[in-house]
């Protein structure tokens with residue numbers, strides 16, 4: 001008998017275009033489509049948020065409904081479905097939990113995530129045309145699903161063959177709750193083995209910890225970060241688990257949406273360009289200098305920062321040397337929102353910079369694209385970076401990244417080698433403000449003094465393949481390892 005394809009249910013709290021608050025939304029929006037191409041039969045499960053745009057909501061159809069037990073509660077759960085870009089999406093419906101204006105940030109997030117995780121597992125028996133081989137969970141929001149699967153559904157034939165994969169996108173958020181939820185919501189207080197794996201110190205439980213202990217395979221979003229999180233500096237107090245389970249821990253670098261970020265075709269850019277004809281990039285630079293109130297000068301290197309203004313993104317290094325940085329013949333433009341102290345500092349420096357610096361404190365996707373296209377360099381001196389997308393996006397526009405060698409930044413940027421001319425950007429290892437500044441100055445000098453070397457770096461950067469195909473193949477290989485009896489993916 002011919003082997004059938006591996007079936008994967010990909011569970012996430014957000015996915016573009018239905019709900020996005022960060023990188024997880026991008027990944028869950030792109031990876032399933034790429035997985036289909038490798039011969040994996042993937043379906044995606046999301047909450048049915050009230051804020052999902054009407055154009056999608058109106059096309060959803062009802063699949064089934066049932067009740068989910070959550071401690072002493074018995075809670076309604078509907079399942080709706082919608083096919084989008086070739087992928088079948090299921091939406092877990094409960095007005096009380098998901099009929100709200102935002103995805104996160106409510107006092108009962110623990111209960112909401114526990115409901116979602118239990119509903120995912122419960123729903124498997126209501127999808128007869130999709131006997132699931134792999135349940136792929138993402139971050140703490142779905143981390144309890146592998147726990148529930150083993151503790152409540154073990155022994156039911158349908159569930160016997162379901163393997164679990166858990167991907168960590170952001171270790172900072174772990175779902176730490178008071179341990180009353182163990183009995184009241186999770187129904188696991190009387191299960192000492194489960195309780196001990198979920199407990200984190202006295203009086204607290206940690207949802208992420210549960211997922212990390214119960215899943216068959218763990219992944220994170222870059223090979224370097226997969227190593228770093230075994231160390232206390234990056235491990236957010238879960239390093240012991242990553243060390244203990246290192247034989248089933250994999251790092252897979254994210255991709256980017258190469259159609260969405262495309263200097264050759266985007267409607268909103270003032271001019272288009274490709275690797276072989278970059279004349280349009282100069283037009284983009286002049287236009288963005290004008291838009292940002294910077295001096296319109298093609299010869300001054302324009303450095304941009306695009307992202308959350310938090311200490312994770314290395315804002316402390318920037319703060320330390322900003323005054324000194326601006327004495328050099330460069331321009332700096334920042335687009336982002338975040339901690340008030342950084343927002344205010346950047347605005348203050350921009351005001352007094354006489355067209356050398358611009359601080360745009362808002363979320364503006366159009367401007368982000370114009371900055372990626374018009375800039376010469378992107379600065380990303382992160383303290384830690386599980387993957388990072390901005391550096392990969394910038395390379396697509398021939399904008400050379402200047403990064404700290406950590407996590408996904410280390411894995412995606414090849415530092416300039418002055419002897420061979422190789423590289424796709426610039427990097428430094430030490431978390432030190434002056435090391436960052438001198439790396440930037442060296443890059444700015446190269447830009448001005450050696451256009452040939454700079455152009456070669458731009459060629460290299462634009463030739464990089466950051467599409468999702470590579471990552472999808474790596475995930476498919478992991479699923480295949482869990483189910484060798486199924487058809488081998490392409």
Ligand code: ADP
Pocket residue numbers: 022023024306307308335336337362363364365368387388389390391393
């Ligand atoms: P994060 O840690 O926030 O997920 P990433 O670099 O992985 O950082 O991804 C951030 C994404 O959000 C990138 O696509 C970046 O262009 C975009 N982004 C971040 N801040 C802004 C902003 N203020 N305006 C527009 N886009 C932004």
